[in-house]
Amino acid sequence: MAIPAQKYDVFQAIADPTRRHLLQLLGDQEMPVTAISSHFPMSRTAVSKHLRILAEAGLVKERKVGRETRYRLEAEPLLELKRWLSFYERYWENKLNVLKRFVEQDDDTTELIFNPLKVVDPDK
Amino acid sequence: MAIPAQKYDVFQAIADPTRRHLLQLLGDQEMPVTAISSHFPMSRTAVSKHLRILAEAGLVKERKVGRETRYRLEAEPLLELKRWLSFYERYWENKLNVLKRFVEQDDDTTELIFNPLKVVDPDK
DNA sequence: ATTATACGAAACCATTTGGTTTCGTGTCAA
DNA sequence: TTGACACGAAACCAAATGGTTTCGTATAAT
Missing domain, CATH: 1.10.10.10 (Winged helix-like DNA-binding domain superfamily/Winged helix DNA-binding domain)
Known part of the structure; x- marks a missing residue:
């Protein structure tokens, strides 16, 4: 195939x-x-x-x-986008932390705050 | 300006x-x-x-x-993408729930699950 | 002072993109 | 059976996109 x-x-x-x-x-x-x-x-x-x-x-x-x-x-393919995005969360969170701000109410956000070094190759 | x-x-x-x-x-x-x-x-x-x-x-x-x-x-602008994406999360989550519970045989249920009500305008 | 390096601007080019109009075909309605 | 409707395919077009090469200029190194 x-x-x-x-x-x-x-x-x-x-x-x-x-x-x-x-x-x-x-x-x-x-x-x-x-x-x-x-x-x-x-x-x-x-x-x-x-x-x-x-x-x-x-x-x-x-x-x-x-x-x-x-x-x-058909929303599933957007999961690829979500996965790609998650790689960059730690970057904007670091910036936001400096500003002492919180973009809350999101499970993934919370997870990354507690596991800030978790890294995934964003493309493919 | x-x-x-x-x-x-x-x-x-x-x-x-x-x-x-x-x-x-x-x-x-x-x-x-x-x-x-x-x-x-x-x-x-x-x-x-x-x-x-x-x-x-x-x-x-x-x-x-x-x-x-x-x-x-500069990662912050990706927050717009995250916000856009979040609108569609419920769609793929519903789909995953359907698969998880093996309820795909029921057309009416599937219809309702696949077409939930609009809540937020995702663009802009 | 001269030469090498780092870069952007500009001109250029082929392909892709986002749109159009026209036409053919399958399906429903009278 | 004769239209009307829903749609895709195809041909076409202008503009945007993604690349190139050439050249000018500012900065660094010798």
């Missing part, structure tokens, strides 16, 4: 504001393309292309229903 | 693998441009451009020392 040669990864997929808006919209419910595109100031075809990019990154799933193609959010 | 008209935001800045590599490299220490560029298979000028993009997004700071320009990581 060959590697999918995935053209768009999560980082690229979320780089575009339109695509972030799409993810937000699809969080609520599965929607067909025309309904989705009514929320955007561009053609249905353009929105469709963005959806395909999101699908390539695994961030949405499509389902054919009659003549419609319905899309829904 | 005019608004900087920031051309590159954090999302765009981290979309490029070279720039993510740069952030990783600069986490360890402040470095001058030539030393940085020795880690990349491209010209110093190209690396310099990437650094400027990162600087525009606030992810690195530069400091002139003699004839050198030294760069260091």
